[in-house]
Amino acid sequence: MEVAVLQFVSLYLLLPLIGIVLTVVMYFIAKKNQLLSNKKFIFYFLIVCLVMALPALLGFLHFWFMPYAYIGLFIFYFLLGLRNVFFIHRMILELKEKPYYAEFLALFVIMFVGYALFSLVFNLCNELQYGFWAATCIFPFIFSSVFLQTYKIFMDIPLEIYNVWSYKGENRQVDTNQIDPNRTIVVELELVINTLNDNAINIKAKALEDLPFGYWFKVFVNDYNIKKSEAPIVYANISNSYGWIFYSYSKFLKRKKYIDAELSFAANKINDGATIIAKRAEFSQ
Secondary structure: OHHHHHHHHHHHHHHHHHHHHHHHHHHHHHHHOOOOOOHHHHHHHHHHHHHHHHHHHHHHHHHHHOOHHHHHHHHHHHHHHHHHHHHHHHHOHHHHHOOHHHHHHHHHHHHHHHHHHHHHHHHHHOOOOOHHHHHHHHOHHHHHHHHHHHHHHHHOOOOOOOOOEEOOOOOOOOOHHHOOOOOEEEEEEEEEOOOOOOOEEEEEEEEEOOOEHHHHHHHHHHHHHHHOOOOOOOOEOOOOEOEEEEEEEOOOOOOEEEOOOOOEOOOOOOOOOOEEEEEEEOOOO
């Protein structure tokens, strides 16, 4: 009898009670962060918890829930969490102004309440009574928020210090006979022709991997201005030459990668087919 009572409490009462406690915690979090005045937030909380609990009806699959339905729900809750992050920021604007811990705690409570409801519904639908473990498929719901916040912090890390290159300051002499002509790559250069027009153009050009980037860019500007004399690249004003910075975007996470004009293409790790952005910058000699 005692075993049956303990089993009933653990399967049907414990997690819902914890869910109620966390809902109360959620209430105080929302009150502290002045979110209760937003009816959308309360509506959002109830709807998301309901959506998270509904897939527990798959408990009717009994033995077939593992592993296919479990893996499918694992992916589903990850995508739901990803969509939820964008949705909650658009729906509850006040949350953007709060520290991240407010968002994390709110989503954690929502996840756990959803976990408790999922476990309860699953045990009602499945005679094997393993809702406590089946509900772990909900955990990826919060992974999306943590991942996006980590990505944001990563992108906010200050970029490396870069050197400003100038057309008039590029006076070095390069012996092209010492450079292997077979190591040729094609890059795409993106730049604005003049300061009166913000529209950027993309130009494909060949380059030798061992050639210093700054030297190559000056040659490129000279050649382009000869061919396009009616609309040349403006590299100087009346008093001085403009400064230039160069960068590309990494394939992974699309982070800016600045190019050192003093180094060669190979040293800057510029590969064939890369897109290089050239922008004018403040420069003082």
